[in-house]
Amino acid sequence: MTIRVFIVDDQHLVRAGLRMLCETDDGLAVVGEAATGSDAVRLAEQLTPDVVLMDLRMPGMDGIRATAAILAARPATRVVALTTFDDDDHLYPALAAGACGFLVKDASPADLLQGIHRAAAGDHPFSPDVLRRVLDSALAARTSPPQAEAVAPSGLTAREVEVLALVAEGLANAEIAQRLHLGITTVKTHVTNLMAKTGTTNRVQLAVFGIRPR
Known part of the structure; x- marks a missing residue:
């Protein structure tokens, strides 16, 4: 198409x-x-x-x-x-x-x-x-992404917490896969699940969520 x-x-x-x-x-x-x-x-x-x-x-x-x-x-x-x-x-x-x-x-x-x-x-x-x-910029300003305020990070699995931390560092899926010894498809699944659990709609909002103060 x-x-x-x-x-x-x-x-x-x-x-x-x-x-x-x-x-x-x-x-x-x-x-x-x-x-x-x-x-x-x-x-x-x-x-x-x-x-x-x-x-x-x-x-x-x-x-x-x-x-x-x-x-x-x-x-x-x-x-x-x-x-x-x-x-x-x-x-x-x-x-x-x-x-x-x-x-x-x-x-x-x-x-x-x-x-x-x-x-x-x-x-x-x-x-x-x-x-x-x-x-x-988000780290310096401690800016929270839209829709993420009510989400409790305790709802994440241990692996999702690891993936979230690497997304917050700005790593791409391939880099995360290499760092955690996972397949890229598995990393994509984790990122998709993280967005659903945190109420974020794209990768940058998810990364900002990962670096906001708790």
Whole structure:
């Protein structure tokens, strides 16, 4: 099935570059572009994209508010936030708004394409350095993720506690599998169970849960 991609960025050159990149992948089809958050919300309703590549910094309605509005109207849409190295202030708000992942704009073409496919498949693509910065920021601020306040960590198994601690360190599933001598599929199952038990909806929220004070 072809993945319908919608590109949102206020810079024409960025949009053009992302469009050309997507056009190199037969599994992707760019269904539209928008330069503002308000246009993104309006067009997303009309174009019904599978994945939205969302710039966070835009005049008027920014990418965070646009993400929240798009997902309020079409919850099944997958929004991947596009960030820069100096955009840390927008990362956790975008996560709270419902973004399923973060990719840096200067990531390699292969990583960007892979991130789109992972998002469409229900995964949570994160550039490793961005994930680490989100966790560092959350640790410094002791910020609790949405929906996690009422969850008791005592409900976790010993193995889930181990996996949670490694997720909180920013390790990927493959790294966790290697560290704990488990299969990747087993680690994915643990992560899925952890999200269900902690009330988190993606990997970053789960990682933040893992480092919040008890």
